[in-house]
Amino acid sequence: MAGEGNxxxxxxxxxxxxxxxxxxxxxxxxxxxxxxxxxxxxxESLIQLQTQGYTPQDAQQKVASDxxxxxxxxSQAKSRLVKLTQYVLDGAANGLIGxxxxxVVKLTLGLLGIPL
Numbered sequence: 774m775a776g777e778g779n780x781x782x783x784x785x786x787x788x789x790x791x792x793x794x795x796x797x798x799x800x801x802x803x804x805x806x807x808x809x810x811x812x813x814x815x816x817e818s819l820i821q822l823q824t825q826g827y828t829p830q831d832a833q834q835k836v837a838s839d840x841x842x843x844x845x846x847x848s849q850a851k852s853r854l855v856k857l858t859q860y861v862l863d864g865a866a867n868g869l870i871g872x873x874x875x876x877v878v879k880l881t882l883g884l885l886g887i888p889l
Contacts (some may be wrong), residue, residue, distance in 0.1 A: 783841060804850040808860040811853070815840075815874045833873060837880040844885055851885065858882060858889065 802814045815836055822832035844851035861878045864870030882889060 781841075802843065804838070804843060804853045805846070808853075808857050812861055812864065812870055812874050814879065815877050816871060819873050819877070830888055833877050833880060835861040836877050837884060840877070841884045844881070854878070854881060854885070855887060 802811060802818065804811060806814070818836050818839075819829070819832045823829060823833055827835060840850075840854065844854055858878055861870050861875050865872065865875045879889065
């Protein structure tokens, strides 16, 4: 069973021993989750990237780029992103969601050409 056990889902990417250097493959946000969980995953990804040395703006750009990639590869993810927008804006208005998450969602939609 060569190679078995070399990939481990890490919540925000996969651990893969066969990759040279950084073993975490991307910051995967599971768009199939409940919208509140997606917003939480975005926030966690931002924090993780900042602990790796990204500036807050670069972390937002990275997460937004990852979300754009997902949306371009999966029409359901794109649809969920549109639904996430209203959830995030409502949450931000109520103080439940931070501005960084709002920024990521707005940036993602802008990159996809979807108006707010």
